[in-house]
Amino acid sequence: MTQWNENPVLAIEHLTMRFGGLVAVGDLSFNVGRGDITALIGPNGAGKTTVFNCATGFYKPTEGRIVMNRSNGEHFLLEQMADFKISAKAKVARTFQNIRLFGGMTLLENLMVAQHNRLMLASGFTFGGIFGLAGFKSAEKQAVEKARYWLEKTNLVDRADAPAADLPYGDQRRLEIARAMCSGPELLCLDEPAAGLNPRESAELNMLLNDIRNEHDTSILLIEHDMSVVMEISDHVVVLDYGEKISDGTPDQVKSDPKVIAAYLGVPDDEVEEVEEEVGL
Numbered sequence: 001m002t003q004w005n006e007n008p009v010l011a012i013e014h015l016t017m018r019f020g021g022l023v024a025v026g027d028l029s030f031n032v033g034r035g036d037i038t039a040l041i042g043p044n045g046a047g048k049t050t051v052f053n054c055a056t057g058f059y060k061p062t063e064g065r066i067v068m069n070r071s072n073g074e075h076f077l078l079e080q081m082a083d084f085k086i087s088a089k090a091k092v093a094r095t096f097q098n099i100r101l102f103g104g105m106t107l108l109e110n111l112m113v114a115q116h117n118r119l120m121l122a123s124g125f126t127f128g129g130i131f132g133l134a135g136f137k138s139a140e141k142q143a144v145e146k147a148r149y150w151l152e153k154t155n156l157v158d159r160a161d162a163p164a165a166d167l168p169y170g171d172q173r174r175l176e177i178a179r180a181m182c183s184g185p186e187l188l189c190l191d192e193p194a195a196g197l198n199p200r201e202s203a204e205l206n207m208l209l210n211d212i213r214n215e216h217d218t219s220i221l222l223i224e225h226d227m228s229v230v231m232e233i234s235d236h237v238v239v240l241d242y243g244e245k246i247s248d249g250t251p252d253q254v255k256s257d258p259k260v261i262a263a264y265l266g267v268p269d270d271e272v273e274e275v276e277e278e279v280g281l
């Protein structure tokens with residue numbers, strides 16, 4: 001039995017999402033193993049972002065369950081939770097395909113905003129902050145330390161006081177990951193983290209993701225089109241096509257699966273061998 005079935009941090013069970021007559025995701029089931037880097041791949045429009053949106057509270061699935069199993073033994077049904085509770089209680093964080101930072105705020109401020117809920121609680125919903133109570137001051141100090149820690153990890157600490165909008169694209173993508181990590185997630189969902197990165201930045205991203213997985217007890221689920229990233233860092237790959245799972249296994253199993261080759265090359269299954277020969281696979 002594979003590790004992702006033995007000890008899943010996330011279990012997607014018979015997930016269906018319809019938009020009117022369109023079935024974006026149909027009866028999809030797969031597990032994300034605890035401590036794994038799992039890649040969700042598939043051609044454009046296959047339903048990958050829809051799965052993320054269902055797991056992080058942006059969409060309410062038409063059918064199915066999404067179970068988050070926290071390391072403390074708690075279980076959460078994510079399809080029944082609001083997005084802020086998914087982040088705060090179920091400990092699932094995400095980044096977006098299109099970067100969503102506060103461009104006019106500094107890097108440090110962006111990471112402080114990510115810790116807003118905890119700070120509000122520590123301030124007794126503002127009053128502790130206004131009167132400078134000890135509990136709030138210590139929570140604020142911890143939040144700044146955490147923000148600095150993640151700025152260092154992502155090689156951005158030198159620019160802590162610069163506006164986020166001034167960063168080059170690759171740095172903004174790393175800042176988004178730093179921001180997500182400030183919420184202390186047990187599962188980090190990344191929507192195309194390598195999009196638009198040059199080869200050096202992609203290699204740095206691979207190192208960062210391995211570090212997050214190995215040193216911070218955070219499992220990772222990523223959507224990625226860059227196959228060099230997927231094949232290099234993933235323990236487990238799930239392939240979608242037209243909202244359905246067509247393959248699920250290790251990177252080696254998936255890359256030699258004729259159904260996957262057919263989906264990517266856009267040919268019917270029975271013509272795969274012919275096309276493989278043509279392209280020299």
Ligand SMILES: Nc1ncnc2c1ncn2[C@@H]1O[C@H](COP(=O)(O)OP(=O)(O)OP(=O)(O)O)[C@@H](O)[C@H]1O
Nearest residue numbers: 019022023024042043044045046047048049050051
């Ligand atoms: N809010 C929505 N309303 C209507 N249709 C939607 C909505 N969100 C997604 N879809 C449709 O659902 C299908 C799956 O889209 P989705 O964005 O999940 O695919 P994807 O695999 O993430 O694609 P890409 O790799 O291009 O980002 C597409 O046909 C898309 O047009």
